[in-house]
Amino acid sequence: MSERSHLRLQLVVFTLVAASFTNIYLTQPVLPVLQAEFAATTLQVSFTVAAVILGIALANLPFGVLADRLPIQPIILTGGIAVALGGLICAVTDNLWLLIGARFLQGLFIPALTTCIAAYLAKTLPIERLNVVMGAYVSATVVGGLGGRLLGGWIHPPLHWRYAFVSAAVLILVATFLALKQLPRQPKVDNIAREQPRFLSLLRRWELVRIYLAAAGGFFIFSSVLNYLPFRLAAEPFSFSTELITLLYLVYVMGIFMGPLSGRISNRIGSGNTLIGGPLLLGSSVALTLLPSIVAIILGLLGLCAGFFAVHAAAVGSLNRRLTGGQGRANALYVLFYYVGGWIGITGSGFAYTQWGWQGVILICLLLLILPFMAGLGERRDVRR
Known part of the structure; x- marks a missing residue:
């Protein structure tokens, strides 16, 4: 594959992954608005995010197979249409539980666009390019996550959050048909189903499991902080509007640079060191958000994004470097752990926020740092052997 073809492939993948992630976080900045509109509790409206993440977690193993x-083409076509349909249902319903159900439907089919593309990259790209390209993949998740938040809480007025779902549905359809047209077809391999590892055999490899746990712990922390931040900033002593809260999500753009940069950092200093440094930065950053200062909040969010994407990119790269086959299943397990961690984070932190406020959320996040940190120690120890 020529350099020009590589760039075109990366652009197509970037567009598809970004469009997919745009749909995940549409309701996050407008959770207080949904709470008032549907006369619901904080935990109930948080399900509009948690349902997507749960759907992604449940569907990853089937799509990995x-x-x-x-x-890749028929998988992408099915996923793109289903995600767009779920978004249009969200745009027209007046029932919170139907909204949550349609969000769950979107989550079930997002892996057709994200997990399957990751496996496609792992099977078609040379190993020396994989870390950097996976970093670009992570950057696409950043652009999509930021785009969804901006669509939901800023580009469209918060009270008109339904239009954000229509915009996201159009975007995913355009990205889907662009991918169908531009992605090169995989060469046929007669023994493609032979020697594929089973899920249980992958889970018996501790060097893979600790990477999966690092992903779960990292996303637990990241999703918990970003999901309940609007409630903290809407309350005293900040009392921010939805538009101003949404603007603070612009710090998320840090991940656009941290994705590819983390791949290069991991190549230079090793994934183990990156997985050790990332949690240390994460811990100090989330602790900063306890201070009643907007400057501390912004600095904490910047550090949160930098630390999380360093962990995520290093873990994805480390996982795929260890694989000689079964990339679809191994990446599906990674994303399963990743999103189960996020779902548990949003749900568990919802109870913590209700009982103990922001301090409870941050305490739980600090405890979960042990997972990526221990993975980093293990990766570094293996390199020294």
């Missing part, structure tokens, strides 16, 4: 067995 499909990614090892089927061409």
Whole structure:
């Protein structure tokens, strides 16, 4: 594959992944608005985010198997149409539980666009390019996550959050058909189903499991902080509007640079060192958000994004460097752990926020830092052997 073809592939993948992630976080900045509109509790409206993440977690293993067995094009077509349909249902419903159900539907089919593309990259790209390209993949998740938050809470007025779902549905359809047209077809391999590792055999490899746990712990922390930040900033002593809260999500742009940069850092200093440094930065950053200062909040969010994406990119790169086959299933397990961690984080931190406020959320996040930190120690120890 020529350099120009590589760049075109990266652009197509970037567009598809970014459009997919735009749909995940649409309601996050307008959770207080949804709470008032549907006369619901904080925990109930948080399900509009948690349901997507739960759907992604549940669907990853089936799509991981499909990614090892089927061409990428029909998988992408099915996923793109289903995600767009779920978004349009969200745009027209007046029932909170139907909204949550449609969000769950979106989550079930997002892995067709994200997990399967990760497996496609792992199978088609040379190993020396994989870390950097996976970093670019992570950057696409950043652009999509930021785009969804801006669509939901800023580009469209917060009270008109339904239009954000229409915009996201159009975007995912455009990205889907662009991918169908531009992605090169995988060469047929007669023994494609032979020698594929089973999920249980992958889970028996501790060097992979600790990477999965690092992903779960990292996303637990990241999703918990960003999901309940609007409630903290809407209350005293800040009393910010939804538009101003949404603007603070612009610090998320840090991940656009941290994705590819983390890949290069991991190549230079090793994934183990990156997985050790990332949690240390994460811990100090989330602790900063306890201070009643907007400057501390902004600095904490910047450090949160930098630390999280360093952990995420290093973990994805480390996982795929260890694989000689079954990339679809191994990446599906990674994303399963990743999103189960996020779902547990949002749900568990919802109870913590209700009982103990912001301090309870941050305490739980600090405890979960042990997972990526221990993974980093293990990765560094393996390199020294």
